[in-house]
Amino acid sequence: MKEHSVTGTVGMRLIVGAIAACLCSGAVAQDAQPTETDWLEWETATGDWGGARTRLEDQGVTFSLNYTGDLLGNPTGGTSQETAYASGLYGSVVFDFEKLFDIKGLTLYAGASIQQGRDLSVDAIGNIFGVAEAFAGAVARLDQLYFEQSLFHDRLQIAVGRLAAGDDFATADSYDYYVSAAVNGNPTGILENFPSFTTPPYTQWGARVKLATTDNVSVVAGAYNADPSVQDDDMHGVDFRFNPQDGVLYLAQIGVSTNQDSSSSWLRGRYVLGGVYDSSDYAYLSDSTRTKSGNYGFYAIAEQMLYREAGGNGNQGLTAWATVVVAPDQQINTLPFSIYGGAYYTGLFDGRENDVTAVALYVGSFSEDLPGQSAETVLEINHRFQISKSTYITPDFQYVFRPNGGGIPDAAVFGFEASIDF
Numbered sequence: 001m002k003e004h005s006v007t008g009t010v011g012m013r014l015i016v017g018a019i020a021a022c023l024c025s026g027a028v029a030q031d032a033q034p035t036e037t038d039w040l041e042w043e044t045a046t047g048d049w050g051g052a053r054t055r056l057e058d059q060g061v062t063f064s065l066n067y068t069g070d071l072l073g074n075p076t077g078g079t080s081q082e083t084a085y086a087s088g089l090y091g092s093v094v095f096d097f098e099k100l101f102d103i104k105g106l107t108l109y110a111g112a113s114i115q116q117g118r119d120l121s122v123d124a125i126g127n128i129f130g131v132a133e134a135f136a137g138a139v140a141r142l143d144q145l146y147f148e149q150s151l152f153h154d155r156l157q158i159a160v161g162r163l164a165a166g167d168d169f170a171t172a173d174s175y176d177y178y179v180s181a182a183v184n185g186n187p188t189g190i191l192e193n194f195p196s197f198t199t200p201p202y203t204q205w206g207a208r209v210k211l212a213t214t215d216n217v218s219v220v221a222g223a224y225n226a227d228p229s230v231q232d233d234d235m236h237g238v239d240f241r242f243n244p245q246d247g248v249l250y251l252a253q254i255g256v257s258t259n260q261d262s263s264s265s266w267l268r269g270r271y272v273l274g275g276v277y278d279s280s281d282y283a284y285l286s287d288s289t290r291t292k293s294g295n296y297g298f299y300a301i302a303e304q305m306l307y308r309e310a311g312g313n314g315n316q317g318l319t320a321w322a323t324v325v326v327a328p329d330q331q332i333n334t335l336p337f338s339i340y341g342g343a344y345y346t347g348l349f350d351g352r353e354n355d356v357t358a359v360a361l362y363v364g365s366f367s368e369d370l371p372g373q374s375a376e377t378v379l380e381i382n383h384r385f386q387i388s389k390s391t392y393i394t395p396d397f398q399y400v401f402r403p404n405g406g407g408i409p410d411a412a413v414f415g416f417e418a419s420i421d422f
Helices: 006-026 036-040 049-059 097-101 120-125 173-177 188-193
Strands: 061-076 083-096 106-117 140-151 156-163 204-212 217-225 248-258 269-283 291-308 317-326 337-346 356-365 375-386 391-401 411-421
Touching (some): 049 061, 061 120, 120 411, 188 337
Antiparallel strands (some): 061 411, 106 140, 140 156, 204 217, 269 291, 291 317, 337 356, 391 411
């Protein structure tokens, strides 16, 4: 490793990189524009910026920007009949310090987001499994901001900074195909019982370690500041208080992946087992003036391809998945038991090889200390039209049985999600 004067040099190169990005993107208009057919094959809707994007990535600076919006309404059921729109604009920059400064294996991740809109579940349905995954408040906020060091040929990765636990724990590729926030991006059973478990765009101070023991087995462990108040919208994600004396969120997970090579004659799968412990004080559900120290839970995730079409790209076919979340202490946990499961088919219709047709069922059982609340069940069916590599539209239907466990009329929810990577 070469010696560098980090003070001044790092800041100057980051500034130069940002200026170069602006100059290069401004020059795109001078380049010949690809045809409409070419645009459908672009990885991002804005293309390669006349080659500037690739040059920046080669030099160690990678940009990403995504917009996702959900427009949903409940013509029947719930507490009232309304329509609500929620959206998020998410941007990030990744600085590869190995390319920029010859510091091997070190990367800086930075991100920000702008959310807007209303939560249909809160405003009109009254259920616990949010129907719109795009809703995350109505605020601009700093998102991720952390360093990651890779060692031993990327077998070991250590991250420190402002992290979202949901990026690394209790997540699955299957969740992305659903509009409901029941699983997209993390199971509600974890988010509801452990408020300190953050999911993007919310972050906490934390440290996370990933170890790939083999090509197919990985272990992840992390510790995070467990103060939910730092996620408040009025601080815009820049409440940097670090108060581990008030509680720490600990997570550990082991994952096994099988037959990930699309050329394998066997079908791919992924299996995960994880645990969570929060040392914070939790209020009793039956008496909020009393608190109990500590809370724990477990989760298991399984994804398994069941059928793969012959002669396809390796992704076409049927995949099933299931998730279970258990937080046994009914005195402090709203959803002591919840289960989620479904299946999706990639390329079900001829000529639409990249479309995804998905169905899922979510069931959450309420605590015995919440009288009058039994269980909430949600059925979701949708079809993702992959317009291009960067853009999709997903018409979606959800039916909410016994919203919030009972006492509210069943609700039918119709709408769609649209997303574009810039």
